[in-house]
Every structure is written in structure tokens, then in C-alpha cells.
Amino acid sequence: MSLDYVKFSPGFEKFMPKEYRDMVEHGPFGKKVTVSQMGSFKEILEEHPMCAGCAMTLFIRLAIISFPNPEDTITVGTAGCGRLAISQAAIPFVYGNYGDQNGVASGLSRGLRLRFGDKPKDVVVMVGDGGMADIGFSGTLHSWFRKEKFTTIMLDNEVYGNTGGQESGMTNQGAVLKMAPLGKKFEKMDMLGMAKIAGCAYVATVVPNNPRRVESVIKKAVLIAREVGPTYIQAYTSCNIEYAIPTDKVMEDAKNVENDRYQFSEYVTEDAKQYLAERYGYKEFLPKPAAAISKA
Amino acid sequence: MYLVADINVEICAATSCKLCTQFCPEANTILYNNDAGKEKGLKYGSAYVAVDRCKGCAQCVWVCDNMAKHHAIKMVMIDQLPQAAITDNVTYGEKDTTALLVSQMVG
Numbered sequence: 001m002s003l004d005y006v007k008f009s010p011g012f013e014k015f016m017p018k019e020y021r022d023m024v025e026h027g028p029f030g031k032k033v034t035v036s037q038m039g040s041f042k043e044i045l046e047e048h049p050m051c052a053g054c055a056m057t058l059f060i061r062l063a064i065i066s067f068p069n070p071e072d073t074i075t076v077g078t079a080g081c082g083r084l085a086i087s088q089a090a091i092p093f094v095y096g097n098y099g100d101q102n103g104v105a106s107g108l109s110r111g112l113r114l115r116f117g118d119k120p121k122d123v124v125v126m127v128g129d130g131g132m133a134d135i136g137f138s139g140t141l142h143s144w145f146r147k148e149k150f151t152t153i154m155l156d157n158e159v160y161g162n163t164g165g166q167e168s169g170m171t172n173q174g175a176v177l178k179m180a181p182l183g184k185k186f187e188k189m190d191m192l193g194m195a196k197i198a199g200c201a202y203v204a205t206v207v208p209n210n211p212r213r214v215e216s217v218i219k220k221a222v223l224i225a226r227e228v229g230p231t232y233i234q235a236y237t238s239c240n241i242e243y244a245i246p247t248d249k250v251m252e253d254a255k256n257v258e259n260d261r262y263q264f265s266e267y268v269t270e271d272a273k274q275y276l277a278e279r280y281g282y283k284e285f286l287p288k289p290a291a292a293i294s295k296a
Numbered sequence: 297m298y299l300v301a302d303i304n305v306e307i308c309a310a311t312s313c314k315l316c317t318q319f320c321p322e323a324n325t326i327l328y329n330n331d332a333g334k335e336k337g338l339k340y341g342s343a344y345v346a347v348d349r350c351k352g353c354a355q356c357v358w359v360c361d362n363m364a365k366h367h368a369i370k371m372v373m374i375d376q377l378p379q380a381a382i383t384d385n386v387t388y389g390e391k392d393t394t395a396l397l398v399s400q401m402v403g
């Protein structure tokens with residue numbers, strides 16, 4: 001895991017596929033790329049079998065572009081739609097049994113710290129709402145209570161998309177799905193509240209209709225997880241198949257859901273603010289100058 | 297046959313707001329050529345689609361129509377495009393890309 005693993009082995013360059021050559025020569029490794037440069041550099045994410053127009057796909061694309069050091073990042077996933085794309089990116093991807101992602105990531109992130117010491121290696125979990133809030137629930141919560149330092153991202157499409165439309169704990173109350181024909185009986189789980197209670201240092205909600213915001217929350221979450229504590233991002237990533245959203249209306253739906261139950265929210269502990277300000281120059285988290293406070 | 301997105305260079309190059317690619321779910325699909333349209337006196341270069349990667353969702357059409365309000369993208373049957381970009385013919389540069397346009401019709 002370093003810039004070395006994306007270099008050509010001597011003598012093999014001319015045998016590599018074009019996509020690989022483009023990625024080595026014009027990819028984001030070792031550079032700082034931003035979402036506003038999209039369309040002008042070769043992305044790490046390659047072709048994959050996720051559905052046309054899927055917002056989860058878009059979110060994964062944006063998330064991977066936003067990783068602060070892609071050459072030093074490992075993603076962890078589980079069963080569900082997202083892994084179909086995350087596994088097609090040129091960064092190591094670890095895949096275990098359904099729901100065990102935060103256990104796997106705990107071991108991985110501890111091991112990387114032992115092996116590489118202070119050199120940051122970022123571990124990012126990206127899994128569906130079913131895999132996290134239902135099947136992997138206890139593992140997720142325990143990793144937060146143990147203050148395991150890695151980033152957990154929920155790809156919340158409010159359904160089990162990969163298996164044809166069962167309800168999950170994150171499905172909205174009343175929603176009728178193919179395999180939940182009577183409608184969801186209980187409320188959407190408050191994973192954000194639980195993340196805060198369990199001690200996450202950073203908790204944010206985001207919707208992919210705002211690419212720069214996705215970039216901003218991913219960067220903060222990954223940086224904070226290096227030293228301060230666990231971080232959690234909950235992203236609304238609609239399933240246009242199970243919710244029958246026409247693909248050209250996916251962003252319209254994202255806007256409606258953002259207004260309804262996915263308003264942007266960001267919770268940053270004082271330690272995390274201080275860390276971002278001092279270590280990474282985040283001006284928004286610098287302490288207010290004394291003069292401004294005394295005038296108020 | 298199937299639909300792919302097609303970007304009108306003249307409309308896009310009048311502003312080239314670079315919004316659509318930020319919303320295309322597919323990676324490396326809507327790309328930019330900063331020189332496209334310059335021969336016609338248009339300033340900003342244009343977006344174009346590597347049609348072999350486009351899944352035809354039309355999200356970019358919605359974004360260009362409703363967010364950018366430029367109406368530069370239309371969905372077109374692939375065999376109706378006289379020429380288009382494909383991944384094999386894209387060259388990445390320092391700040392943008394160029395593509396040799398080829399006919400999609402084989403045989």
C-alpha cells in the first residue's frame with residue numbers, strides 16, 4: 001500500500017490495458033484531486049454492474065474521488081449492491097461475511113497501525129443499510145464503543161436492494177416494498193443518534209445531489225478517523241429499482257428526500273475540531289478570536 | 297439499439313459549466329475537452345460522452361436542463377450518432393482530455 005503498487009512492473013508497461021496505463025499516468029494517486037476537476041483525470045473507479053442511474057453508484061464515485069490519500073486507503077464492504085462497484089476500484093477492497101464489516105475493519109485498522117506506525121493508512125467501510133443497521137448492527141455499535149479509528153459509511157437506500165426489496169431498519173415508516181407489502185410498521189432507526197451516543201467523533205448526513213458536500217464530509221471523516229476516533233457518514237443513496245424512481249428523476253428524488261428526512265447535518269466533537277484546525281488547517285474550526293468573543 | 301447521452305458542443309462550449317459529470321453515476325464517462333469548439337470561436341471547451349461507458353440513465357440531461365439550465369444534452373439512439381467518443385480513443389492530458397471520434401456503426 002503505497003504509490004509503488006500503482007506503478008508498472010519493469011517491462012510490463014506495454015502489456016497493460018489502456019485503462020490501467022491511464023490510471024497510472026493520469027490517475028489521482030499521489031496528487032490532490034477535487035470533484036470540480038472531474039472529467040479531466042482518470043478515476044480509480046472502473047466499469048461495474050450496478051444499475052443505470054443508481055444514486056449509490058454516484059455516491060461511491062464521489063466518495064472514492066474524495067479520499068484524501070487513495071494510495072493509502074483500504075475499503076471494506078459486505079454483501080449488497082455497493083460492493084459491486086467498490087470492488088471495481090483500483091484500491092484494495094476487503095470483503096467478508098454479510099454484516100461483519102466493522103469487525104474486519106477493526107482488526108485491519110489496528111494491524112495497519114502496528115505495521116506502519118504513524119504513517120496514516122485509511123480504512124473506510126462502505127455498506128448498505130441492511131448490512132449495517134440490521135445484520136451488522138452489534139458489530140457496528142461495538143466498534144464505535146471501542147473507539148476503533150476508521151470511517152464507517154452507510155449507503156442508505158432504505159431497502160435491501162440486492163435481494164429484491166425487503167424492508168430494513170432504515171426503511172421509512174409506512175413504505176411499501178415488493179417484499180414488505182403491508183408497509184413498514186416502525187420508524188426509521190436513528191443510527192445518527194446511536195453513533196453520537198456510542199462516541200463517534202464525527203457524524204454527518206449527506207445526499208449525493210451536492211457533490212462538493214460529499215467531498216467535504218468524506219475528507220473530514222477520513223482525516224478525523226486517523227487519530228481522533230470513529231467517524232460515521234450516513235448517505236441517502238436511493239434505489240431507483242426498488243422504489244421505481246425513473247432514472248432521470250433520481251436527483252429530483254434526492255432533493256425531495258433531503259428536504260423530508262435527510263437534511264444536511266454535521267456533528268464534530270471539540271477534539272475533532274481542534275485536530276482538523278491544527279493539523280489540516282481547517283479555518284472553520286479555528287477558535288474564534290478573543291476580540292470577537294468579548295464584543296459579542 | 298439503446299440510448300446514450302449526446303452533448304451539443306455549441307451549446308455546452310458557450311459556458312462549459314462542468315456540472316454534468318459531477319452527477320453522472322458512471323466513472324470516466326462524461327469528459328472534458330478544453331479546446332472543443334474553439335475553432336468556431338467558442339470560448340470554454342466542451343463536455344463529451346465516452347459512449348461505451350454510458351448506461352443511458354439520462355441523469356445528465358436532467359442536470360443540464362434543470363441545474364445548469366443549458367439544455368445541451370439529449371438522449372440519442374446509438375446508431376443515430378454519426379460519430380462518438382469511446383474509451384479506447386480518449387487521451388488524458390494535464391488538465392483535460394481529447395478524443396478521436398469514431399463511428400459506432402460496425403459493418
Ligand SMILES: Cc1ncc(C[n+]2csc(CCOP(=O)(O)OP(=O)(O)O)c2C)c(N)n1
Nearest residue numbers: 079080081098128129130131159160161162
Ligand atoms: C449471511 C448472509 N445472509 C444473506 C445474504 C444475502 N444477501 C445478499 S445482499 C443482501 C441484502 C443487501 O441489502 P443492504 O445491506 O441494504 O444493501 P443494498 O443491496 O440495499 O445496497 C442479502 C440479504 C448474504 N449474502 N449473506
Ligand code: SF4
Nearest residue numbers: 051054081161239240
Ligand atoms: S438494485 Fe437499487 S441500489 Fe442496487 S444497483 Fe440497482 S438501483 Fe442501485
Ligand code: SF4
Nearest residue numbers: 308313314316360366
Ligand atoms: S451541464 Fe450542460 S452545459 Fe454544463 S458542462 Fe454539462 S453539457 Fe455542458
Ligand code: SF4
Nearest residue numbers: 320350351353354356
Ligand atoms: S446518460 Fe447517465 S450514464 Fe450516460 S452520460 Fe448521462 S448520466 Fe452518465
